Amino acid sequence: MSIRLVLGGWVLGGLLCLWPARPAWAVEPRPVSFNAADGMRIAADYYSPPVAGRGDAPMVMLFHSYRGDRTAWEPLIAPLHDAGFAILALDLRGHGESATTETRDRVESRDTKLFKDMQQDLRGAYDWLARQPRVDRSRFALVGASVGGSVALQYAAKDRSVDVVVCLSPGLNYLGLDSAGDVGQITGREILLVATEDERDAPYTLKKRTTGVQVKIHKGRKAHGTNMFGVIPELEPEIAKFLKKGVGEPTETTVYGSIKRHIFHLPDSGWLERISPTNMRHYSSPKEAESRGLRASKSKGPRQTRTGRRERGKGK
DSSP states (O other), rough: OHHHHHHHHHHHHHHHHHSSSTTTTTOEEEEEEEEOOOOOOOEEEEEEHOOOSSSEEEEEEEOOOOOOOOOGHHHHHHHHHHHHHHEEOOTTSSGGGOOOHHHHHHTTTOHHHHHHTTTHHHHHHHHHHTTTTTEEEEEEEEETTHHHHHHHHHHHHOOTOOOEEEESSOSSSSEEEEHHHHHTTTOOEEEEEEEEEGGGHHHHHHTTTTTSSSEEEEEEOOOGGGGGGGSSSSSSHHHHHHHHHHHHHOOOOOOOOEOOEEEETTTTTTGGGOOOTTTEEEOOHHHHHHHOOOEEOOOOEEOOOTTEEOOOOOOT
């Protein structure tokens, strides 16, 4: 064997030893894409739920900060996966792989309409995530950083099936999104607002607007949004624990509603076939639905007659 070959082997072996191994706990993403409700193409990473576990997995969607992208959530993925979640981390429009030249320019110019239109991204994301195998649509969480937190609160104000929301460095009016107004419309849910001491005012103002809000202020450090990861000790497992508690355990008392109406239906209701899949929402129990402002339907809906014709149930 030549000296050159031996030396080459030593060098290669040394380089491999120095190369950082991927952590054993790392969870591999599956890059995906889907259409927002208005047709814009959105890129995301999907992390399938663990194989082991009782029942289907709760769902969580993650929204990055201004000029960020979905990779900012990497430190949180393993704790969420260990907690049993199916995870979808988005590149919101104008950011990351969801950006076009036009939308990227609108982000740079801080076009407030573009940030309001991110609700279309979330609607498309929900439709995609809800179709995945082994997910429990009645257990649903959101996490956002900075303006991503504002996007999350705005969505939760409209979609009452959201069980729990976590916001890192929330604001009152980031880029035209009225979080103070949106959070006041969120009832029957758990909300965690996390910030460092220099950004404490907004979380406490938001807390006054509704019930179920917890504020966690970390003193002695300055960090914004996902930059708190690795700076605030134990923040990632703390978030995962809060979300797991907030979505609760699987149940066998699921009821169904529409994102557009304040009525819920039992599983045997004839009205369910009239609700489009993109509009259907799941709740863990009648009590949960009622706590969020929904009321039980007075009718079981259309029923099949002996002639094969459909007729409306009484009392609708």
